Amino acid sequence: MIVVGYNGFTRSAELFAKLYGATGVDRHQLIGHDASAALVVDGEVVAAVEEERLSRAKKTSDFPVHAIRWCLRQAGIGLDDVDVFAFPWRFAPEVVDRTIRDIADGGMPVVAKFDQLGRAGELYTGMLGRAAVHADFMTRMDYPLDPNSLALVPHHTAHLMCGAYVAGVRDAAFLVSDGRAETHSAVMGELRGGVMRAFEQGSVGMDDSLAMAYGKITRYLGFVPNNDEYKVMGLAAYAPPPTRNPLLVNAVQLNEDGSYRIFIPGEKKAYYSFFDALFEGDSEKREDFEFRVKVAGLAQHMVEAVTAHQVRVLGAATEFDTLLFEGGLALNCVAGTKMLQRSSFAAMEVGFGASDPGVSIGAAVHVAGLPERPAATRTPYLGPAYDEAEMLSALAEHEDDVEWAELDAAQLTARTVELLTGKKVVAWFQGRTEYGPRALGNRSILADPRFPDIKDVINLRVKHREPFRPFAPVVLASEAPRLFDLGKKTVSPYMTFVFPVRAEYRDRIPGACHVDGTARIQTVDGAANPELSALLHAFSASTGVPCLLNTSFNVAGEPIVCSPRDALRCFLKTEIDQLVMGRFMVAKRSGRDA
Template sequence: MIVLGYNGFTRGAELFGRLYGSTGVGRNLLVGHDAAAAVVIDGELVAAVEEERLSRVKKTSDFPAQAIEWCLEAAGVTLDQVDVVAFPWRFSPAVAEEMIAGISSADMPVTAKFDALRRAGEAYTGMLSREAVHGDFVERTGHPLDPNKLALVPHHLAHLMCGAYLAGSTDAAFVVSDGRAETLSSVMGELRGGVVRLFDECTVPLSSSLGVAYGRITRYLGFVPNNDEYKVMGLAAYGPPPQHNPLLERVVRLHESGSYTISIPQDVPAYFALFDSLFGGDSEKREEFDFRVEVAGMAQHMVEAVTAHQLRALTAASGLDHLLFEGGLALNCVANTKMLERSSFTGMDVSFGASDPGVAIGAAVYTAGLRNRPADAVTTPYLGPSYSESQVLDALAEYEDRVEWQQEPDATALAHRTAELLADRNVVGWFQGRAEFGPRALGNRSILANPAFPDIKDIINLRVKHREPFRPFAPVVLESEAPRVFEMGKKTSSPYMTFVFPVRQEYRELIPGACHVDGTARIQTIDERQNPVLAELLRVFLARTDVPCLLNTSFNVAGEPIVCSPRDALECFLATEIDHLVLDRFVVTKKGEGALP
């Protein structure tokens, strides 16, 4: 059975811009963002890529035409051979009725209700309904898809199935929490023997979305909601935990069932006024670093308190000892660690597709039928495009007036040459194999550096990434070395940068560039099976320097998608102060900036 899963709407950005006044990247951030495609053949995920990697439009919500084309080509199939097309949103007539009822019962003037109904109606008929989704697919692909072959999968179920498939476990309690699904923002339940059981009393409506609340505070602090929440999480570490939190005292109400109510106005001026009253802020104070740290700390504390409340209810309702956490909130790696360590769960998985890129995978997996994966199967995020040596050489030839390069004979020689460069204060672009899937660079499209240098974080933030100086970087470490360097708690590995751990005291002076201000690090663990080329580099680097990890950040600059092709890598390399580029087995240097030996 061949299943194509995809996420994205052709008209999404246009409709949300015109109907709801969204501008810039915000037009892509309401429904359908992180457009992507995935192909599952006979229960096995064989290819997946985000549209932004190919179109070079960050966070795009557009129909993923290029991603679909690449996935089918990589899988060696055509649209005619696809048995089912799976889409991770189900705006059924019943959902539409619920949307209408919600607007009709809202506390607003009649004229405002008519306006809201008009806008919702145009969005529904123009992009959300089954007919609109089917028409969009046919128009953009030119393929006369049988309507009976289009499967609409509820959004939260697609999130769950992505996590369940990639965890390789069928029995687990779960939490899915994000900005929005069709009408809900969070669900809990358990997965036993491939059967999903929702705990209905624990569901949280869209009107009380924790993700939306965190996003509104993100906007209040001057960042882009549904995009920059990780900046708020990073800022929070610069201050102590709040002694009291007005968000929990006046905005959030926790219910015995495990659900909650969050009361924040929808209108931007209204919730800015609310936050000013809660935090003692104004337009000037919002620019002050210490004030922003304090507010970020309260937002982070709110997430941690609410998710802990959910887990208490989930533990009481389910006797399972393993937890799956998926959805946009699952990218809050600080909260993830606290969720696990403060709960009775013995294990917890957060996938590399936890946010909306993963719903393309989840919709396909669900439609194909979730299957037990072999115990020895290697879960890999490296599902995207790779490039042949001839393609790499063609790209280098395009830039031969600006770069020079040397080819290493094999992977071992490449590791030694790269370790030699990284032993000094060099920043290295690292491009290998298939592109990783999801929002994190996991070692195939990465920028690497030596964390032994205290100022390396500032060098990368200011000279390479062109982003805020308070932003930390994640270390990548051999899984066998991780417990020696980091306090792992209940975890034995963290392959997708979805958990944060304290750096052991004796290592903080050795790897200062990898330590956040609070002495923690969002680590990625690697072993030989997952990524043999990067594992070899880490072994050689450790032997050469006694430094047990490398800094690993995404190979891009602020506002750009992670690089995908050799040409993307060369463009980014030449536009920044990255010192060297390791492109497959080619070590590349800019002409006039130090010749290769």
């Protein structure tokens, strides 16, 4: 069976801008963001790529024409060969009826109700309804899709199935928590024999979305909501644990069944005033670093407290000792790690596609069915790869600006280690593009973590981003327990957990330590990534340190690079010292025009 899962709408940006003002800072507050496509053949994901990597429009919500076409080309098939196209949103009639009832029964004035009903109707007929989804596919793909070959999959089901597939499990408890789905923002339950059963208890409506609450604080602090929440998480590490959290007193109500209510106004002006009163802030204070640290710490503490509450209730309601945590909020790896350590669960898994890129995989897997016998490994390296001819073609286009040499594997590794130990910043471009929001060693910028100021060098000279932002270390899986306190985890291959750096290594790898002494690590072995593993072994032999700093190969505001041309453009407009692309060692020509 061949299934294509895809996420994205042609009119999402247009309609959300027109109907809800989702532009500028709020441009990602829409449905279909992180557009992508994935191809499942006989139960296994063989190709997946985010539309942004090909279109170069970061976090695009557009219909993923490029991603779908690439997946089909990768497998050598056409649209006629696909059995089902799976879409990770299902606004069924009962969902629409509930939306209409909620608006009609709300406390708004009649005129406001008609306005809201009108906007919801235009969104449904123009984008969300089955007929609109079907028409969008046929128009953009220029293909007469049989309506029976289009499967609409509930959004949270798609999240869960992606996580289950990546973890290789068919039986587990689950928590899915994100900004919004069709009617809920969070659900919990069990996966039994590959079949999802959501509990009635613990479900949370969209009006009480924890992720949306965190997004409002993200915006209040001057960042982009539904995009920069990880910045708030990083900023929170500078704050001491709060003795009293006004958010938990005035904005959150925890219920016995594992659900919760959140009392934060919906409109920007109203919630800015609410936060100013709660945090004793104003427009001037919001620019102050210490104030932002305080608020970020309180927001992070709120997420940790609420998710811990959910997991306590879920742990008491299930016999399973493994928890699957999926949805955008699962990328809050600080909260997730604390959840696991303090819970009754023996294990917790968060996949490389936990946020909305994963729903394309999950929708396809749901239609195809979870494999009875999961493969030994699930790889995030599912996107495009490029051969030497394509690399040489891109290099030739920039021959006035770069020079290069082709080395064998041993020479390339040795030269890269020499550069890294000389405090050089190296861009690393190998194999297939990673899937998901985090670079996992094939489209990465690498550096030596032994230099205390290396984070400042990369943040300011290369990434052009805030100086408080930490970097993640990539470490040999066999050596990780020696450097980091992994708690209940044994490996962390997708940068989805944060661990304390052991005291004896904090002075040895200061560049990898966040201000609170933790690190969001990626563990690597030779089976998962042979090239990166070989580099780590060589670096360890040279320095005694089996880890490197790893950050995504891009600059602020741009997607992670995908192609050799993307890599060269990024390399040439930053102060990255060297580019390793396949077997080519690439340097900037001296005296080139800036």
